[in-house]
Structure formats: structure tokens, C-alpha cells
Amino acid sequence: MTQLQRRKIPDAAIARLPIYLQILNNLAATNVLRFSSDELAALAGVNAAKVRKDLSYLGSYGTRGVGYEVTYLTHQIKRELGLMREWNVVVVGAGNLGCALAKFDGFLSRGFPVVAIVDNDPKKIGRTTSSLTVGDVNDLKNIVRDEKISIGVITTSSSASQAAADSLIDAGIKSILNFAPVVLSTPSSVSVRNVDLGVELQILSYFEQMRIETGGKSEGAPQLNTAGAR
Amino acid sequence: MTQLQRRKIPDAAIARLPIYLQILNNLAATNVLRFSSDELAALAGVNAAKVRKDLSYLGSYGTRGVGYEVTYLTHQIKRELGLMREWNVVVVGAGNLGCALAKFDGFLSRGFPVVAIVDNDPKKIGRTTSSLTVGDVNDLKNIVRDEKISIGVITTSSSASQAAADSLIDAGIKSILNFAPVVLSTPSSVSVRNVDLGVELQILSYFEQMRIETGGKSEGAPQLNTAGAR
DNA sequence: TTGACTTTGTGAATTAATGCACTAAGCCCT
DNA sequence: AGGGCTTAGTGCATTAATTCACAAAGTCAA
The missing domain is CATH 1.10.10.10 (Winged helix-like DNA-binding domain superfamily/Winged helix DNA-binding domain)
Incomplete structure (x- = not known):
């Protein structure tokens, strides 16, 4: 064909x-x-x-x-x-960041509704945040199927992030946005984008330091990110 | 010399x-x-x-x-x-994301304590979030000086982000981490790093779409970001 | 219709980043 | 002391990304 x-x-x-x-x-x-x-x-x-x-x-x-x-x-x-349709999103990790992202307008308004949020902590499961009830990470397979979810966002602690990724992949997810400062190990068929806020600040720190060492004569940091290379 | x-x-x-x-x-x-x-x-x-x-x-x-x-x-x-010392951070914009970041461990633990948070909304100014009281964006100059702040994080709405950047720059800040989906206009002596969550999802969407069009035979998205080029 | 003007689309040159493959150095065992 | 083994450091070829610079293709006014 x-x-x-x-x-x-x-x-x-x-x-x-x-x-x-x-x-x-x-x-x-x-x-x-x-x-x-x-x-x-x-x-x-x-x-x-x-x-x-x-x-x-x-x-x-x-x-x-x-x-x-x-x-x-x-x-x-x-x-x-691929923005002629919406892509449903699940947030894994119902901490500060996870809950903030679940509420975050920017996702829905750009066509990425957060339709589920899960955690592995029994104390958090069942709580409600912005019209979503925190689900159990062990139910991820069903949730992904039922809610037709395409993208997983990881906002767990570093230590839990690989397990979160494994669960997502097991549930059939092929696109992951990872906020944990960890290099996830995933099959090459899965797309992973890392957003590490610490890394961004450290890059700024480099240029800040540079300005001090060169007496302010140096250029600022580059502003845009490329898609980079694996 | x-x-x-x-x-x-x-x-x-x-x-x-x-x-x-x-x-x-x-x-x-x-x-x-x-x-x-x-x-x-x-x-x-x-x-x-x-x-x-x-x-x-x-x-x-x-x-x-x-x-x-x-x-x-x-x-x-x-x-x-430049990580032999700490760099103090101010968050501009006390919405969901801003407050979550102010509480976020990842900043402090990597040497970037959030020492102030400001907003331009009188209803938010004076509120307390995680041991910080929301200050007035108009006081930024004093706050930056008194708290010895080096880095500004913008978590305002898109429409307020350029004004936030201008205030930071006016207060002498040279390093900005911008979460608003806007290309800020800044002097070249200022370093700006953009973290646009929508952009990250849209890049994932491209590869997700690609997988559908090619019947799953295509590779995943590249994982790492370079510092990019202005 | 023609000619001046604008702006796209793209070959070709340049620059930046990557990855190979080899040399230089050091360790360890006999 | 010497030979085999390991691994850093790096020159060079390759690949990717950027930028230049110009031809092609359109508009518009007379």
C-alpha cells in the first residue's frame, strides 16, 4: 500500500x-x-x-x-x-503542581482538556479538585480507555515518575509530558517531552553568572527551545 | 584589564x-x-x-x-x-500556577528560593500563600532591591505578561522565566527562557497525529531541549 | 500592456551540532 | 618493568539548522 x-x-x-x-x-x-x-x-x-x-x-x-x-x-x-481535534489529557500526580495544571486554562483553551487526574496516595484518591475526582493510578488502563486519553502529564515526585511512566505506557499512552527532573526510560515509540523547571533556572543562572564574570558585557540567554535531539 | x-x-x-x-x-x-x-x-x-x-x-x-x-x-x-550560590526568585502573578510554583520544592531544593510573590490585582495583594504575602507589582523595584532578587518568574495572564516583564526589567532583573504564551520583547542584555506548556503539548500532538497518519510506524518525539537560538 | 515594486520560495553558503574513530594516558596484573 | 586493558580527550567527517541572496510570481498604477 x-x-x-x-x-x-x-x-x-x-x-x-x-x-x-x-x-x-x-x-x-x-x-x-x-x-x-x-x-x-x-x-x-x-x-x-x-x-x-x-x-x-x-x-x-x-x-x-x-x-x-x-x-x-x-x-x-x-x-x-494535529490540532484539528482535541486530545484528552490525564495528569498523574495530584500534588501542588498536578492540581494547578488540572485547573490551568492554558491546556483546555489550546485543545487539551484534562479529563482525569490520578495519584497513588490513598489519602489523595477520592478528593475533588476543579470538578475532577482524583482516581487511582492502578485504574489508569480503564481510565485511559474510557476517557479516550492520548496524552499523560507526569507531576509526581522524582522517585515515582518512572513508575508513573510505566503505568501510562502500559495503559497504551504514547505521548508523555514529564515535569519530574528525571530522564525517563521509555520505548522509542513513545514521545516524551521534559519540562524541568530547575533546568530552566540553571540555564538562566549560567548567563547570570556569566554577566557577573564578564562585568555585564555578555549577551543574554537564547530564548527559544528547539525540539532538540534524543 | x-x-x-x-x-x-x-x-x-x-x-x-x-x-x-x-x-x-x-x-x-x-x-x-x-x-x-x-x-x-x-x-x-x-x-x-x-x-x-x-x-x-x-x-x-x-x-x-x-x-x-x-x-x-x-x-x-x-x-x-553559577550554582555555587543561591539565586533569589520573585514570582509575578499570584494565580494558580504562580502560587503552586511559590510552594514548589523543586525551586528551593535546586538553589532558587522564591522569596517574594507579587500581583497587580488588589484582591490578591495581601493574601498569604505558603509563608509569603502577595506583594504589589508596583513595589517590585523595592522588593527586588531589599530581597536581593536575581530572577523573575512570570505566571501572569498573556495580556499582563509584557507589563510584568517591563516591571521586572525596570527593577533591574536580567533573567526571566516566562510561563505566559507570549514572545516577550526585551533588551538583548536580558535572558528570557520560555516555558509554554501549550507548545509542549502541541509538539506532542504533532507526533501523535503522525503516528495515526503513518499507522504507528513513526518514531517518537525527541526528548531533550537544547538552549535553542533567538 | 508594461514597468516598478513587493514578497515568497528556495538553491547554495555558512554555521552549529553530532558522532565516529583514533590517540594519549592511566590502571592493574604478572 | 612491561604488556594488556580501559577510558578520556579530540580531530575530522557528517548531518542538521540557519542565513543569505536571488529568481519567480504576484500586485498595482498609469
Whole structure:
């Protein structure tokens, strides 16, 4: 069977598409209809050629001499990123961070409703937080099936994070967002994104230190993250 | 005056040093004294040559035929990243996320005590959350000076985030960790790291979508973030 | 219709990051 | 002392990402 060949988009470009998308949303909100690569580049803080190249991976959706249409390009980016539908999310770990994320608007508003939250602590199971009742991590398999969950968010302690990942994978989850400062061991078929707040602060610390050592003459830290490399 | 020339370490390597550091802490906790680049590479999920190259930017701190010493290398990485001291943090935005971060162990335990939290909402100012009283964002200048704050964390709404950044910069802050899904406009002397949870989920969504379109035959998402490029 | 102007899309050059493969150094055993 | 073994450090080839710079393709006004 001849599978429709999906364009191979570089990791670095994929990591920027959500940024562009977010800017396009803002433009739409202010009734802007069209924009040029120069304008988007300025708003995103990147080079205009990079914007054009990134967008060209999606197809040839601009008009020479004119620019790009906000609504049309928004649609194309969403299609490419798989954002034409919602993806249900389960939060594993009902601590401070987990509960805050379960309530967090930013998830739902971008199409990632948190439909379940689980923990392994009997004292937490059964509690209610923002219209969700904390479930048992051992029921994850059923919860994932019943709630049609695609993405797992790990907000457990470091020590529990690998077990949480194993449970998610066992339940069939293929996409994990991990907040625990641990390198998870997972099959290569599973996508893991790590958000380690300590790491981010330590990177800032490096540049802060650098400024002190060089008497403030050094540049600031780079601002954007790429999708990186495993 | 001849400034001591600080080694120029590639961004990608800097972003990995905190990961190595975290693994070294785990090794120390389990009484491991020494390790080889192969072992660290396996734990960090990267190539061994990359580990050696990354560590070589710090200096020549390994012993051929033997490996690296956990405590000594830990010290060197901390020195390089500016982690021989604590850096005080202020959280701007006392919403769900802001309050959760103010309580979050991970910050203090890695040497970034949250010593103040501020908001612009009179209804929130004066409230107490985890031994901190919410201050007024307009007092930021005094707070930053009095509390010797080096890093600002922005957890406001998108619409308030640029104003929050401006206040921080005006108060002399040079390092910002931004959780709002906005590209902040800042002088190049200021370091900004963005943590956009929506972006992370959207990247996962891309690979999830890809798996569906290719019938599950595609690889997972890359796991590590580089320091990226502005 | 034509010509000036704008802006995309992309080959090609450049720069950055990665990973291989080998040399240099040290340990340990006999 | 010497030979075998291990592992760091690094030059070099490769791959990925970025940026330049220009041709192609459109708009618009006269």
C-alpha cells in the first residue's frame, strides 16, 4: 500500500510552529487579515528567511508580493500539528503542581482538556479538585480507555515518575509530558517531552553568572527551545 | 584589564549540563564514587562521545582509563553554571500556577528560593500563600532591591505578561522565566527562557497525529531541549 | 500592456551540532 | 618493568539548522 508521503519537517521547525500559531491567533483577534514573513519574524523574534522556510515545509501557502492570509495559514498549521481535534489529557500526580495544571486554562483553551487526574496516595484518591475526582493510578488502563486519553502529564515526585511512566505506557499512552527532573526510560515509540523547571533556572543562572564574570558585557540567554535531539 | 577568558560553551551543551548534574546527584545519593562517559551517557539517554565533549568544555577533569569522580565533577558543573550560590526568585502573578510554583520544592531544593510573590490585582495583594504575602507589582523595584532578587518568574495572564516583564526589567532583573504564551520583547542584555506548556503539548500532538497518519510506524518525539537560538 | 515594486520560495553558503574513530594516558596484573 | 586493558580527550567527517541572496510570481498604477 502506498502511504501518502508526509513531508518530513525538521524538529527545529516543528518547535516553532506553535509559536507562529499563537501569534496568528493574536493577529486574528486584532482583525489582521494578512501578514508578511518580515512581520511574523519580528513578532516571533526570529529571522524572516527562517519564517519563510518553516512555513514552506507546510506547502506553498503564501502569495508573492502579498504575504500570507491569517486564517488560511492558521488552518494549515493546525492541520499539520494535529490540532484539528482535541486530545484528552490525564495528569498523574495530584500534588501542588498536578492540581494547578488540572485547573490551568492554558491546556483546555489550546485543545487539551484534562479529563482525569490520578495519584497513588490513598489519602489523595477520592478528593475533588476543579470538578475532577482524583482516581487511582492502578485504574489508569480503564481510565485511559474510557476517557479516550492520548496524552499523560507526569507531576509526581522524582522517585515515582518512572513508575508513573510505566503505568501510562502500559495503559497504551504514547505521548508523555514529564515535569519530574528525571530522564525517563521509555520505548522509542513513545514521545516524551521534559519540562524541568530547575533546568530552566540553571540555564538562566549560567548567563547570570556569566554577566557577573564578564562585568555585564555578555549577551543574554537564547530564548527559544528547539525540539532538540534524543 | 585582561579579563579571564571564559570558555565559550555551545548552547546545546549548556542545556545538557543541568541534566548531567541531576544524574550526578542521584549517583552521589546512591554512594557511587566514579562513573565513565558510557555510564553517564546511558543514564542521560545520549551518545557517550557527546558526554565527553560536553564535559571537556569545562576542562580536563576525567582520568583516562578510569572515568570521572562524582563529587569533583559535580563541583565543576555547579561552578560553571553559577550554582555555587543561591539565586533569589520573585514570582509575578499570584494565580494558580504562580502560587503552586511559590510552594514548589523543586525551586528551593535546586538553589532558587522564591522569596517574594507579587500581583497587580488588589484582591490578591495581601493574601498569604505558603509563608509569603502577595506583594504589589508596583513595589517590585523595592522588593527586588531589599530581597536581593536575581530572577523573575512570570505566571501572569498573556495580556499582563509584557507589563510584568517591563516591571521586572525596570527593577533591574536580567533573567526571566516566562510561563505566559507570549514572545516577550526585551533588551538583548536580558535572558528570557520560555516555558509554554501549550507548545509542549502541541509538539506532542504533532507526533501523535503522525503516528495515526503513518499507522504507528513513526518514531517518537525527541526528548531533550537544547538552549535553542533567538 | 508594461514597468516598478513587493514578497515568497528556495538553491547554495555558512554555521552549529553530532558522532565516529583514533590517540594519549592511566590502571592493574604478572 | 612491561604488556594488556580501559577510558578520556579530540580531530575530522557528517548531518542538521540557519542565513543569505536571488529568481519567480504576484500586485498595482498609469
